[in-house]
Amino acid sequence: SPPIRAAYRELAASVADDVRTTFVESPSNAERRAALSGADLFLSLADSIQETFGLAPVEAMAAGLPVVAVDAVGTDDIVTHGEEGLLTTNDADALAAAIGRVLDDDDLRADLAANGAAHAQRLDMMHQADRMVAVYRQAMVDRRAGRTVRVDAGPISTRLSDYLRILGQRVFDSA
Template sequence: MRILSIVTLVSPTGEYGGPVRVAVNQARALTELGHDVTIAGSFRGFPEAPKALEGIPAHLVPARTLLPGVGFAGLAAPGLSRWVRSAARSADVVHVHLARDLVTVPAAMAARRAKIPYVLQTHGMIDPSRNPLARPLDAVATRRVLRDAAAVLYLTPVERAGLRAVAGDGIALSELRNGVPSAAEAAPPQGLEVLYLARLAPRKRPETFVAAADTLGAEFPKATFRLVGPDEGRAEEVSRRIRESAADVAWEGALDPDRTGERLSRAAIYVLPAVDEPYPMSVLEAMAAGLPVVVTDTCGLAPIIAETGCGIVVDDSIEALTAAIRRLLADPALRADQGRRAREVARERFSMQAIAHDLQAIYRRAVDGQPEAAPQDADPLSSP
């Protein structure tokens, strides 16, 4: 099949986060199955448009900030929709990693107008919202593309409910997990590093990580605490707290997504204090690297982490987060056991091969005009 995959923003720092990693991982796995995949979207931060992403052909146009002050929602990609309408004619299916922005929504509308089967994957980004920009965009476009999609892919029951609240019960919902490529088994880390690798965004609560480090620094003088990721509004506060901390804590800045695996291999523990995080790729990548993970109970991966014992699930308090990190720092055997379990869970339940086969089936149903089956109400993480 010829597949066109569309994302919002590609940059050398990976600032758009998980959706781009998901799209690239899917494209690589689908290519290995013999499919022809092209990734399209907008870009910034490169001297010129990349022609490929990790070996996958790409068509990227310069990102423009059409609406300042609203983050990624204000981005636009002039000319992309016109290109999508043309390119879609030679594609079998279009896969849009949809958000409420002026890149992916117009691209989905273009596929809809071209009458090409299209699949939407929303990554937890389409839900009932009080944002004043959401209502007019939903009325004009978002609901239309959701209702006419051959399939709308969701990660968790919470996301499924949110999509129904936005677009009604008639949309063709289908469960699809995120997957992660297998990581080579690395030698045990030389140091005792606790790592936060994610955007410095309010929902991800990087300052909570710094607060935990400040408490634990004196108890574990050999431990280091590192934040890695681009700023999305919290860098000033994080930097202030780091200056005031007596712990060995530092922010390393943004990192090229291609170097994520190598950076994770140097850590001993991975921590993401985020709340309401649907299905963080950074946690899956840490698990694949064999790291014990600490997440909050509102993380979409929390049920499987708790069930399999590959990390520790906490509430959203600083005290609970600090206690979980303390427990792992103090117990090398626990770190090793949870890290081993994490690698096994990533390999057995989140392999990209399985995801690619699931996607292939979804695409074929879309091309054949077969409706998606009604989703079950069971927790999609409850079984392997």
């Protein structure tokens, strides 16, 4: 929407006078690659609990971009603060500080980009499929040997309980 775009442009201008912003609705793969190849960083403002997997940040990391993102469900599973990008709260001052930090520090920007590209490769669909096959094979070996097959879901169950708590608050707050 125009008001949201204006707010994003204002945020970008608060970081540096010469920042250019481009909004592309439903880009093709070629348009997406072209846009990412000309960027210095990727900014993800998604703070919705409905975003369960941060595909856009993964695409940006695969293109070699450092990520600055709102610390939210989905994104926090993809971006580790200080490793592949910087996570921050969803307010203009915190976002501007994180953007400025990445743009002002060439070494940090290069480290985040390199770490992100490597992480994106690990998240590649074929790599994940190979890992899943390995889990199933191990489960079959364990089952044949009479061992109980268990999966540690500690961090996942913690995030799920956080998600349900937030969702419940939103449902009851709107009633």
